[in-house]
Amino acid sequence: MLRPQGPPIVPEEARRVARAAFPKGTLCLRIADALGPVYQDGQFAALFPRHGQPAAAPGRLALAVVLQFVESLSDREAADAVRGRIDWKYALGLALTDPGFDHTVLSEFRTRLVTGDAGLLLLDSLLQRLQDQGLVRARGRQRTDSTHVLAAVRTLNRLERVGETLRAALNELATVAPEWLQAVAPAAWYERYGRPVENYRLPKTETARQDLAATIGADGQQLLNAVDTATEQTELAQLPAVQVLRQVWATQYIAEDGRMRLGSAAELPSSAEQICSPYDPEARYSNKRDVTWTGYKVQVTETCDPACEGPHVITNVETTPATTPDDNMVAVVHASLERRGLLPGEHLVDTRKSAGFRRVTRTRTCWWAAGSAMT
Secondary structure, three states, rough: OOOOOOOOOOOHHHHHHHHHHHOOOOOOHHHHHHHHHOOOOHHHHOOOOOOOOOOOHHHHHHHHHHHHHOOOHHHHHHHHHHHHHHHHHHHHOOOOOOOOOOOHHHHHHHHHHHOOOOOOHHHHHHHHHHOOOHHHHHOOEEEEEEEEEEOOOOOOHHHHHHHHHHHHHHHHHHHHHHHHHHOOOOOHHHOOOOOOHHHHOOOHHHHHHHHHHHHHHHHHHHHEEEOHHHHHHOHHHHHHHHHHHHHHHOOOOOOOOOOOEEHHHHHHHOOHOOOOOOOOOOEEEEOOOOEEEEEEEEEEEEEOOOOOOOOOEEEEEEEOOOOOOOHHHHHHHHHHHHOOOOOEEEEEEEEEOOOEEEEEEOOEEEEEEEOOOOO
């Protein structure tokens, strides 16, 4: 249960001790002095139930999470900083004797943000404060660039991928409809898919691997056929793992002469259409310059106006599939920046075209799309 408190005020003793300990200031002190209270408890009211034990002040937790990210601290280290560091207590408006909170509170708060789809609330509140202070303005120059985000899955080769996809579907069906699965599953499947499909256990010769791929393909098609004909249990076809199985088979296999064979490299669809792991079906394989990865991209937009003497400020963040080209996100980024009142006059974006700049004009704004020379 949330009991909103007013904006935190730095206690006089904390202010005096912090000034004596850090006469030249620190990042935490400068943030508190320049911006004051960035987050208010009431902003997070929708994330908390109306009944239950009192919650820690979310306004303070939000700033603690931001400082934790800036300093690359674990939850335990961040909780220790709240409890023992003078500059953190100054920034959070806490008395020097305040015992802080248990480190698990930070994880619980982040979960509330994610579950309530309120992650951007932290950025929006900070940007509004920076606009109020005149530290970020519209119609300047901004740039968007992406970096890779790794999916929390093991990298699989194609033979492992199809084997694990079928095993994941069998495991889900065994949970939802165990009796049905026992009736349709051949005895060989228990041995073949009873444990994770790992490369070191697979055949070493190319011929044997192709034969195993064909066997897995036939087994998967047999399972899909059984699901499609289960007229009394039509919900089986809607299970997420079964739908992933169908997608993987459609992109990886080709029916030929009564056999299922893995398609050649030339026969495969683009990476954007290929599921890389049944345990994260939205993750994609991609490359950017000399980096290859399976996962996602995060597109970060920041101010970079040469006429501005202040710091570069992140104004927007978008997470996309790894295969999404950077210049495809311009319209999305502009819509988000317009909502914040921060549309740029110039916008630098990586393009898939050759090096150099191309200018694109649109209603109310324009941007420059930079080529590979842009870093």
